[in-house]
Amino acid sequence: MSNKQLLLIDDDIELTDLLSQYLKPQGYDIDIVHDGESGITQATSGKHYDLIILDVMLPKLDGFEVLKKLRVSHFTPVLMLTAKGDDLDKILGLEMGADDYLAKPFNHRELSARIKALVRRMGLLPATSVQQNLVLGDVELSPPSQQVHCNGHLLELTGTEYSILHLLMLNHGILVSKNDISEKVLGRKLAAFDRSIDMHVSNLRKKLAEFNPTEKIKTHRGAGYLYLVES
Known part of the structure; x- marks a missing residue:
């Protein structure tokens, strides 16, 4: 397996050296750059x-500027x-x-767990549905290509947004808790006051509403989210 x-x-040279030494034995090849301009250049280099x-x-470009430029054309996790x-x-990052996200200073094992969860994200979804297209009303989700169309328009979703939508569509008409979404998509339990799932769902709603304003994802406060069955 490759x-x-x-x-x-990251501009902390000592930290990046330590992380490289820690992660390489776990099966990762790591490229390191130390400023925002080099970061966006490397991220969009075609590799x-x-x-x-x-x-x-x-330095040069902060992480938010790098992310903003990257998301114009790339949806790498x-x-x-x-x-x-x-x-x-x-x-703001979400x-x-x-x-x-992970707050500094962090435990290296926690970072490793987050990395594993993100790179294995599609493996966390039910295997029986991986190759089946899902069509609910005007939304069509295609697992083989990991693309979603709404009213015939291609949605530009991040990997996490795609995975959340996939999970909600698979369970359409059934309430899915925020903790279940976090565990199945992000690979971790949802911590107290963690708004990451809320922000991802908010982004999803905005992108869906651009092509159809009809509510598709209903919030049940304190409980989770429900993908509405098309009437």
């Missing part, structure tokens, strides 16, 4: 990356590294299309 390809964008680990605080306790950075 190694997974990671791109690490395939299974995951990008992106620090918020970077992005794990953002934020300052501990800075909820604004976490929310709004701009980050897949998950």
Whole structure:
């Protein structure tokens, strides 16, 4: 089995060296750059990356600018590294299309677990449905291509947004808890006050509403989300 390809964008040279030594024996090939401009250049160079680990605080271009430029044309999973306790950075990163976040300083095992969960995301969905197209009303989801169309228009979804929509559509008409979504899509339990699933669903709603304003994902406060059955 070939190694997974990671791109690490962080200006802390000591940290990136330590992470490289820690992650390489786990089956990852790692490219490292230390500023935002080099990060976006490498991320869009044509090389395939299974995951990008992106620090918020970077010279030349900060992590948000890198993410904004990247999401114009690339939907590679992005794990953002934020300052501990800075909820604004976490929310902004998720709004701009980050897949998950981890606050510094972090435990290396926690980082490893987040990476594994993101690169194995599609394997967390029910295997029996992987090759079946899902069509609910004007929304068509195609697992083989990982594409979603609404009213015939291709939606530009991040990997996490796609996986959440896939899970909700598979369970249409059934309430899915936020913790179940977090465990099946992000590979981790939802921590108290963690708004990551809410932000991903909010982004999904906006993208669906661009081509059809009819409500498709209903919120059950404190419980989870329900993909509405088409009448």
